[in-house]
Amino acid sequence: MKKSRVLNELKAEFPSLSENEALARLLVSGFISQLNPMVDELSDVKTAVSEAVTNCIVHAYRNTVGKVRMLVRIYDGSEVYIRITDTGCGIENLDKAMEPLFTSSPDEDRAGLGFTVMESFMDTLSVRSALGKGTTVTMRKKLRSRVQKDYNAG
Amino acid sequence: MTTRILFDEKNRCLVMLEGEIDHHNASQIRMKVDLAIDTHCPAELYLDFSGVSFMDSSGIGLVMGRYRILREYGAKLFVTNCKGSIRKVMQLSGMSRLAEFVDGNFEGQFERTNKEGVKNEEVQSVK
Ligand SMILES: Nc1ncnc2c1ncn2[C@@H]1O[C@H](COP(=O)(O)OP(=O)(O)O)[C@@H](O)[C@H]1O
Ligand SMILES: [Mg+2]
Numbered sequence A: 001m002k003k004s005r006v007l008n009e010l011k012a013e014f015p016s017l018s019e020n021e022a023l024a025r026l027l028v029s030g031f032i033s034q035l036n037p038m039v040d041e042l043s044d045v046k047t048a049v050s051e052a053v054t055n056c057i058v059h060a061y062r063n064t065v066g067k068v069r070m071l072v073r074i075y076d077g078s079e080v081y082i083r084i085t086d087t088g089c090g091i092e093n094l095d096k097a098m099e100p101l102f103t104s105s106p107d108e109d110r111a112g113l114g115f116t117v118m119e120s121f122m123d124t125l126s127v128r129s130a131l132g133k134g135t136t137v138t139m140r141k142k143l144r145s146r147v148q149k150d151y152n153a154g
Numbered sequence B: 001m002t003t004r005i006l007f008d009e010k011n012r013c014l015v016m017l018e019g020e021i022d023h024h025n026a027s028q029i030r031m032k033v034d035l036a037i038d039t040h041c042p043a044e045l046y047l048d049f050s051g052v053s054f055m056d057s058s059g060i061g062l063v064m065g066r067y068r069i070l071r072e073y074g075a076k077l078f079v080t081n082c083k084g085s086i087r088k089v090m091q092l093s094g095m096s097r098l099a100e101f102v103d104g105n106f107e108g109q110f111e112r113t114n115k116e117g118v119k120n121e122e123v124q125s126v127k
Helices: A020-035 A039-060 A114-121 B023-040 B057-072 B084-092 B106-116 B120-125
Strands: A006-015 A067-075 A079-086 A124-130 A134-142 B004-007 B012-021 B044-055 B076-080 B100-102
Touching (some): A020 A039, A020 A067, A039 B044, A039 B084, A114 A134, A114 B084, B012 B023, B012 B057, B023 B057, B044 B057, B044 B106, B057 B084
Antiparallel strands (some): A006 A067, A067 A079
C-alpha cells in the first residue's frame, strides 16, 4: 500500500474534565472543516471523538483528573486520522469492553455503545490498552470531499 | 442548556430537549426529567429531540434509563422527532423495540390541550 502524505496536523492536550467533551468536538470539527466535509460526515467524526474523549473522562480517570491527548491528521485523499490517548486505568478485557451494550457502569446510565458508535461512524477503529498504563484509540475516515484542496508548503 | 417540561390534563408529560446531549450535559437533564417523573408519575412520557443539535451515546443512556424507571410502574415512553445524526445514533441502540418513535408537533398539541386543561406554570411549580 502506498503511504499517503500528511497534509495538516493538530495536537491538543487537556485535563479530563467533562466540560472538555464539547471542546474536543469543537476542535476536531474546526480542524477538518478545511476538507469541506458533508454535514453527515462532520457529525459522524464529532460523535466518534465525543465517545472516545468521554471514555477517558468517565472510565480511564474515574474519580481523578488526568491528561487527555488528541492528535488529528489530514492525509492525502481527504483522509482523517484521529488518535485519542489517556494514561488512565486501562482496559482489562478489550473484547468484552468492545461488545455492544457492555458497560462497566450500568448504574450511571451508560449505554455501553461508545465503541459501537466509533466503529460504525468511522471507517476503521483500533484500540490498544494496557492495564494500569492507559488506552489509545485510533480511528480513520475517508471523506467524500467535494473539491480536492491544494495544500501549499510555507 | 434548557429543558422545558410540559404537562397536559391526560397526565402526559412532554420534555423538550435542547442543545447538545453529551455526558457533561446529560446529568443535568436527567435530574430535571426524574424530578418531573417523581413528582407527577406521568402515564406517558414524551422525550422530544427536535431542538437537539448533537447527541452521542450518552443520549441513549439517558433514554434507556428513563425507560427503566417508567417500566417499573407501567408508564409508556415515546421518543419524538429524531432527525439526521440524532436518528442515526438512536438507530444503533435498538431503542425502537422499547419505546415508540413518532414525529409531529407535540409542543403545539400540549399547549393546545393545556388551554382547556391544566396550566403548565401551576403544574410545574408543584413540589
Ligand atoms: N479509555 C478507557 N479507559 C478505561 N476503560 C475504558 C476506556 N474506554 C472504554 N472503557 C471500558 O469499556 C467499556 C465500554 O465502553 P463504551 O462502549 O464506550 O461504553 P460506556 O462508556 O457506555 O460504558 C466501558 O464501560 C469501560 O469499562
Ligand atoms: Mg463510552
